[in-house]
Amino acid sequence: MKYLVSDSPHIRGKRTTRGIMLDVLIALLPATVVGCIYFGGAAVASIAISVVSAVAAEVVFRLIKRENIKDILLNFDLTSVVTGLLLALTLPSQAPWYVPMLSSIFAIVVVKMLFGGTGKNLVNPAITGRVFAFIAFQSVMVSGWLAPSIGAISPVAASGASGSVSTGATQLTSMLGGNGLTVSDLDLFLGTGVAGCIGETCKLALLIGGIYLVVRRVIKLEYPVIYIVVTGLVACAIGKDIGLFVPSILSGGLFLGAIFMATDYVTSPHTRVGNWIYMALLGVVTAALRAATKIEVVSFAILLMNLLVPMFNAYIRPRVFGAPSFVKKLKVKLAEAREKRAQKTDKEDAQ
Amino acid sequence: MTGQRFKQISLDGLLRNNPTFRLVLGTCPTLALSTAAFNGIGMGLAVTFILICSNVLISLLRKAIPNAVRIPAFVIIIATFVTIVRMVLDKFIPSLYESMGVYLPLIVVNCIILGRAESFASKNKVLDSALDGLFTGLGFTCALTLLGIIREVLGSGAIFGYQLWDFRIGFFSSSAGAFFVYGMSIALFNHIYSKIENKLRSKNFEARIMQKPDIGEPENELADQAEEAQNAALQTAPDQNAPTAAANAGHDNGGEA
Numbered sequence: 289m290k291y292l293v294s295d296s297p298h299i300r301g302k303r304t305t306r307g308i309m310l311d312v313l314i315a316l317l318p319a320t321v322v323g324c325i326y327f328g329g330a331a332v333a334s335i336a337i338s339v340v341s342a343v344a345a346e347v348v349f350r351l352i353k354r355e356n357i358k359d360i361l362l363n364f365d366l367t368s369v370v371t372g373l374l375l376a377l378t379l380p381s382q383a384p385w386y387v388p389m390l391s392s393i394f395a396i397v398v399v400k401m402l403f404g405g406t407g408k409n410l411v412n413p414a415i416t417g418r419v420f421a422f423i424a425f426q427s428v429m430v431s432g433w434l435a436p437s438i439g440a441i442s443p444v445a446a447s448g449a450s451g452s453v454s455t456g457a458t459q460l461t462s463m464l465g466g467n468g469l470t471v472s473d474l475d476l477f478l479g480t481g482v483a484g485c486i487g488e489t490c491k492l493a494l495l496i497g498g499i500y501l502v503v504r505r506v507i508k509l510e511y512p513v514i515y516i517v518v519t520g521l522v523a524c525a526i527g528k529d530i531g532l533f534v535p536s537i538l539s540g541g542l543f544l545g546a547i548f549m550a551t552d553y554v555t556s557p558h559t560r561v562g563n564w565i566y567m568a569l570l571g572v573v574t575a576a577l578r579a580a581t582k583i584e585v586v587s588f589a590i591l592l593m594n595l596l597v598p599m600f601n602a603y604i605r606p607r608v609f610g611a612p613s614f615v616k617k618l619k620v621k622l623a624e625a626r627e628k629r630a631q632k633t634d635k636e637d638a639q
Numbered sequence: 640m641t642g643q644r645f646k647q648i649s650l651d652g653l654l655r656n657n658p659t660f661r662l663v664l665g666t667c668p669t670l671a672l673s674t675a676a677f678n679g680i681g682m683g684l685a686v687t688f689i690l691i692c693s694n695v696l697i698s699l700l701r702k703a704i705p706n707a708v709r710i711p712a713f714v715i716i717i718a719t720f721v722t723i724v725r726m727v728l729d730k731f732i733p734s735l736y737e738s739m740g741v742y743l744p745l746i747v748v749n750c751i752i753l754g755r756a757e758s759f760a761s762k763n764k765v766l767d768s769a770l771d772g773l774f775t776g777l778g779f780t781c782a783l784t785l786l787g788i789i790r791e792v793l794g795s796g797a798i799f800g801y802q803l804w805d806f807r808i809g810f811f812s813s814s815a816g817a818f819f820v821y822g823m824s825i826a827l828f829n830h831i832y833s834k835i836e837n838k839l840r841s842k843n844f845e846a847r848i849m850q851k852p853d854i855g856e857p858e859n860e861l862a863d864q865a866e867e868a869q870n871a872a873l874q875t876a877p878d879q880n881a882p883t884a885a886a887n888a889g890h891d892n893g894g895e896a
Binding site: 420424 | 806808809810811813815816819
C-alpha cells in the first residue's frame with residue numbers, strides 16, 4: 289500500500305478562482321450589455337480601456353517581479369478582468385480615456401499587487417479604484433453624469449431634463465438634495481432616463497446577474513438582500529417617510545455594490561453570522577452617509593467597512609468542530625448563574 | 640576633525656539617518672508642505688538654518704544645561720531661532736511666509752530639530768554638531784523637494800510654479816495623495832538603500848575572505864577578537880573603503896602570525 293504525505297487541506301473543492309471569476313463575469317454580462325446600449329460607443333470604449341489596462345497592469349507588474357511569462361499566462365485567474373469591468377461599470381460613460389485607465393492601474397497595482405496579489409488585498413480593488421477616480425478627477429465624477437439615450441417611460445414631472453440627453457445630477461443626488469425625483473420607480477428600476485454610471489442604472493440587469501450568482505452558489509442570497517433592505521429601512525427612518533424605501537434602494541449604485549462588490553470573498557468576513565452583521569452595518573453606514581453628505585456613498589461605505597473586516601474575523605470565529613455552540617454556552621452560563629443565586633438565597637434562608 | 644568623521648556625519652544626515660525617509664520624523668510639515676516643490680525647498684532651508692544654529696548653541700551650552708531641564712532649554716533655544724526666521728521671511732519673502740502659514744511657527748516643535756539636539760548636539764563638539772545640522776537639514780530639504788516635485792507635476796501639471804501641461808490628477812494635491820506619495824517614496828528609498836547596503840556588505844565580506852591566508856586552519860583567540868572588532872566597525876560604517884578594511888584585517892593577522 290502506498291501512503292501519500294501531504295499538508296492540509298487534504299480535500300479540496302472543485303472550484304477554482306478562475307471558475308468563480310468566470311461566473312462573476314457571466315453575471316455582469318447583462319448589466320454590461322444594457323450599459324453599452326444605454327450609453328453607446330463611449331461606454332464600450334471606457335469598458336475596453338479599463339479591462340485592458342487592468343490586465344496589462346497585472347501582467348507587467350508580475351513581469352517586473354521576474355515571474356515567468358508562461359506561468360503568468362497559464363495560471364491567469366480572471367480577477368483583474370473582473371476588477372477592470374466592475375470599475376468601468378462604476379464610472380460615468382463620458383469620462384475621458386485616462387480616467388478608466390489610471391483608475392484601473394491604481395486598483396490593480398496599488399490596491400492588489402502591492403499587498404501581495406489576488407486574495408491578499410485589504411480592500412476591494414474596483415471600489416478603491418472608483419474612490420481614486422472620485423478624488424482624482426472630481427470635475428468628471430461629481431457633475432458630469434450623462435442620461436442614457438433611451439428616455440424615461442413615465443416621467444413624473446414634465447421637466448425637460450428627464451427625457452433628453454443631458455448632463456447633470458443623478459436622480460439620487462436630486463432626491464437627497466430635496467428636489468424630488470423626476471422619474472417613476474419603474475424608470476429607476478429599468479434605468480431608462482436615469483443619469484448615472486454605465487453599469488448601475490438598469491437594476492433589472494443587475495438583478496438577473498445576482499440571481500445567476502445565487503443559483504451558481506457563488507454568493508448567498510441573504511447577503512445582498514440584508515444590505516439593500518437595511519439601507520432602505522434606515523433611509524426611511526432618517527427621512528421619517530416610508531415612501532422613501534423604494535426610491536432610495538433603486539437609485540444610485542446600491543444594487544451594483546450590494547450584489548457584486550460587498551460580497552467579494554477576499555474583503556468580507558469569513559463566517560455567515562459575521563457576514564450578516566457586516567451587511568447590516570454596511571446598510572446603516574450607506575444610508576447614514578448618504579443623508580449626511582448628499583452624494584452617492586456606496587463605494588465609500590464599502591471601502592470603510594472593508595477595513596473593518598479583519599476585526600470581524602478576529603471576534604466572530606467559526607465554531608471548532610465538537611465545541612459547544614454559542615447558544616449552548618449561554619445556557620450553561622445561565623444555569624450557573626441560577627445555581628449561584630439559589631445558593632445565595634439558601635444561605636440567606638439559613639441565616 | 641578627520642575626513643572619516645566628516646564623511647560619516649554627512650552620509651548619516653543625507654542618507655543613513657535621512658529624517659524623512661529613514662527616521663520618519665517631521666511628517667506633519669512633510670505631508671502639508673510638499674504640495675509644491677518651492678514650498679518644500681523653503682521649508683527645508685528654514686529648518687536647515689534653524690537646525691544649524693540650534694545645534695551650535697546647544698552644543699556650546701551642553702555642559703551648562705542641567706540634565707533635568709534640558710528639553711525646555713532646547714525648546715527655548717529653538718524657539719528663538721524660529722522667531723528670527725519668521726521675522727526675516729515675513730519681511731523679505733512674504734509669499735513664502737504666506738504659503739507656509741502655521742507650519743513655520745510649528746518648526747519649534749519639529750521633532751527633527753529636537754531629535755538632533757537630544758541625540759547629537761548635546762553629546763558632541765560644536766563643529767561636529769554644526770555639520771550634523773547642515774547635513775540633516777539638507778537631507779530634509781532634498782526629501783521635501785523631491786516629494787514636492789512629484790506632487791506638483793502629477794497634481795497640478797507644473798514644476799516650481801512653471802506650468803508644464805494642463806493634465807492634472809487632483810488626487811496628488813489632496814492629503815490622501817500626500818500620504819500615498821510619502822509612503823511610496825519611503826518604500827522605494829529603503830528598497831534602494833538596503834540593496835546598496837547589502838552589496839557593500841558582501842563586497843567587504845568577500846574582500847576579507849580573499850585576504851585570509853587559509854581558512855581551514857583554526858585561528859587563535861586574539862585574531863578572532865580583532866576580526867570581530869573589524870566586523871563591528873564595518874557594520875557601523877558600511878561606507879568604509881573595502882580595500883582599506885581588508886588591508887587592516889590582513890595586517891592584524893600578519894601581526895599575530
